[in-house]
Amino acid sequence: MNATEADVRSFVLAELETSLREAGMDVATLSDDTDLFAEGVIDSLGVVELIAVVSDRYGIGDEWDDYDPDDLLVLGAFCRYVAHRAGTNERAQP
């Protein structure tokens, strides 16, 4: 499916709404460089969960092996990667 970085960002922020609120982070203050893992918004389990739902939503299989670990989970880089993968994946979404 085709998705823009902005689409992915909205989806990710909606998924993380509760975690962001609990971490006391305002969505308006998040920048592309915000590292949600380093900031403690999500832990390693949260990362796995997020990647599972995002992979499912955008039809990304096990293609995360070329994703830079340092970008886990930098908001801008993550959304860009997902949007790019979604665009190159042929699997149709309902």
Added chain:
Amino acid sequence: MIELRSVEEPHALTIAPLLARWACDAGSPLDAWRFGGQAQALAALETWVLRPSSEVAFSRWQVAFRGETPEGGYAAMPEPDLVAARRSDLLALIASGGDVAALRDRLAAISDLFLPVDAGDLYLSRIAVEPTARRRGVGAYLLSAVIATAARSGATAVRADVSADNGPAIALYRSAGFGIGPERTSGRAGLSYRAVRLVIST
């Protein structure tokens, strides 16, 4: 006479299977749980020791040689490096092609098993002695080398996590002066670990 050597890049491929076996032994029983089986753990660790950003990367190992025979080794790193390494390994775990939902369940079962590592600590990730070289002081030699490295680098403490049923390892840490933390258990994973820590006196 034992001599400690780091693993230089040209020798990494040769020694990788040995380091993977040590990483798997020393990471037992946690790794079998994380990877979904002992065989899966060993297969994954064989690739992980060659990935420079991994917690078990060859560059993080010091190997004790008696002559030309490797008898044991350890992998250690400062806390900020550990955080980066675990991030890299987490992504490798996700990208390994397994069932993400099953991985999530396995990680959820152990999410409270380990205490965080303090900033400023040197983390001893793996320490292993070859079965044929045991009971000859190699473990104590390796541990004293870790402590010396921590002191030299200005680390606050040496920190490790040890399986609660690993009596010999706990005895080794205790005799080196480590504080042995209380047992933390994951019933679902069937795992119990203790945090051990030695503050470096200045």
